[in-house]
Amino acid sequence: MALVTLKQILDEAEKGGYGVGAFNVNNMEQIQGIFNAAQELESPLIIQASFNAVKYAGLKFLQALMKAAVETYPDVPVALHLDHGPDFDRCKTCIELGFTSVMIDGSLDYSSKEKKKPARSFEENVRVTKEVVDYAHSFGVSVEGELGTLGGVEDDAAAAKVMFTDPDQAVEFVKQTGVDCLAVAIGTSHGAYKFKEKPIIDIDRVKTIHSKIPEIPLVMHGSSSVPAELTDKLNNYIVVSKGKDDQGGPFIDFLGKKYFIDRDYSIAKDLVYDLFFKNRLKKTMGVPIESIQMGIMNGVRKINVDTDGRLMITTAVLDVLHAKPEKFDPRDYLTPARDAVYNMVKGKILAFGSAGHAKDYKPKTLAQMKKFYEST
Ligand code: G3H
Ligand code: 13P
Numbered sequence: 001m002a003l004v005t006l007k008q009i010l011d012e013a014e015k016g017g018y019g020v021g022a023f024n025v026n027n028m029e030q031i032q033g034i035f036n037a038a039q040e041l042e043s044p045l046i047i048q049a050s051f052n053a054v055k056y057a058g059l060k061f062l063q064a065l066m067k068a069a070v071e072t073y074p075d076v077p078v079a080l081h082l083d084h085g086p087d088f089d090r091c092k093t094c095i096e097l098g099f100t101s102v103m104i105d106g107s108l109d110y111s112s113k114e115k116k117k118p119a120r121s122f123e124e125n126v127r128v129t130k131e132v133v134d135y136a137h138s139f140g141v142s143v144e145g146e147l148g149t150l151g152g153v154e155d156d157a158a159a160a161k162v163m164f165t166d167p168d169q170a171v172e173f174v175k176q177t178g179v180d181c182l183a184v185a186i187g188t189s190h191g192a193y194k195f196k197e198k199p200i201i202d203i204d205r206v207k208t209i210h211s212k213i214p215e216i217p218l219v220m221h222g223s224s225s226v227p228a229e230l231t232d233k234l235n236n237y238i239v240v241s242k243g244k245d246d247q248g249g250p251f252i253d254f255l256g257k258k259y260f261i262d263r264d265y266s267i268a269k270d271l272v273y274d275l276f277f278k279n280r281l282k283k284t285m286g287v288p289i290e291s292i293q294m295g296i297m298n299g300v301r302k303i304n305v306d307t308d309g310r311l312m313i314t315t316a317v318l319d320v321l322h323a324k325p326e327k328f329d330p331r332d333y334l335t336p337a338r339d340a341v342y343n344m345v346k347g348k349i350l351a352f353g354s355a356g357h358a359k360d361y362k363p364k365t366l367a368q369m370k371k372f373y374e375s376t
C-alpha cells in the first residue's frame, strides 16, 4: 500500500522538477478513472476532496472509497488530501479519518454566509494555519496553506476580492506557520469562467516567490484548461439553432429535432426561447497547459484540477444519452464518464511530467514523518 504524505510527494517532485496533479473527487467513478490513469503511467497522485464533496458524498463514504483505491492500486503513491479546509475542526476530522494531508484555507473567512467570501487578515490567516500545522504535524500529516485570494463563480471557495500573493508576505507566512507547501494567487480562479479572452497568469510572481522560498513547493489552484471543444459540445447539446420553416413559422431545433411553435402560443414561445436559447456556458477560457508548464519550471509542484473533470464527465454522459436516449442504466453512461476522466488525467500526467516517477522512492509512513517534524 502506497499511502504517502503530500510533503513526500511534493519534495520528490521538487527533486525531479515535475508537477503532480491534484484531482478533486466526489464519487467512485472519478476515483477509479484517476487511479487507472496514474497506475498505467506509473505516476504519483494527489486525490482531494473539498468540503462540498464531503457534504455531497459524506466523509465516511469518501474516505472509504479513497481507502479502497489505495488498496486496489498499491503501486500508486498517493496522498489523500482535504481541499480548502475551512477551519481547524474540519481539518482535524479528516486527519482522524486517515487523510495524509490537509489544506487549511486561512485566506478566506468561510464562516461568512456570503457566496463570495471576505478575505481574512494576514494575522488571522497565520493564526488558523499555524494551529492546523501544529496539530497535523504531530500526526505526521502535511499541511497546505494559502496566501492571496482566488476568484470564481461556481464553488464556495471564491473570494469577494481577488488579491495576488505578495512575495515578501509569503516568506513571512511560511516562517510563521511552518506549512509544507503554499497555494499562491497568480491570476487563476476556480470554475469554468477564468478568462474571457486572453489568459493572463503572473508567472513572474511565481518566479519571485520561488526565489524567496525555494524549499517550499508552490500550489496552483484553479488550473483547469476548460477546453473549448467541451464547452462548445455541451452548448450544442442544449440548442443548435432557431429559425423559420418554409412557411415562415418559427421553430426551435432542440437536440437535432425541429419543434414548431404555434403562433397562438406567443407567450409560451417567449418562455421556450428563454429556456432553450440561452447557452448554458458563456464564452470562456481556462489555464493553458503551457502556463502550467511554465509554473512547473518555476517551482509549482501541485496542480489542482476539478472543473476539467466535471466537463469531461458531463460531456461523456450527454454523448451517450444523446446518441441513445433509450438508455437508462447508469452504467451505460457512467462507464464512458469514468473513461473520460481517465483520458483527461492521462493527458495531465503527461503534461505535468509526473509519469514514470511512481517508483522513484519508498513511501514514508506517518510515524516516520511525525519523527521528522519532531526533529525540526
Ligand atoms: O476549490 C474548489 C474546487 O473546485 C471544489 O469545488 O467546492 O464545488 O466541490 P466544490
Ligand atoms: P479548477 O476549477 O480550475 O478545476 O480548480 C480546482 C481547484 O483549484 C481545487 O482546489
Ligand code: ZN
Pocket (backbone or CB within 6 Å): 084, 157, 190, 221, 222, 304
Ligand atoms: Zn482551489
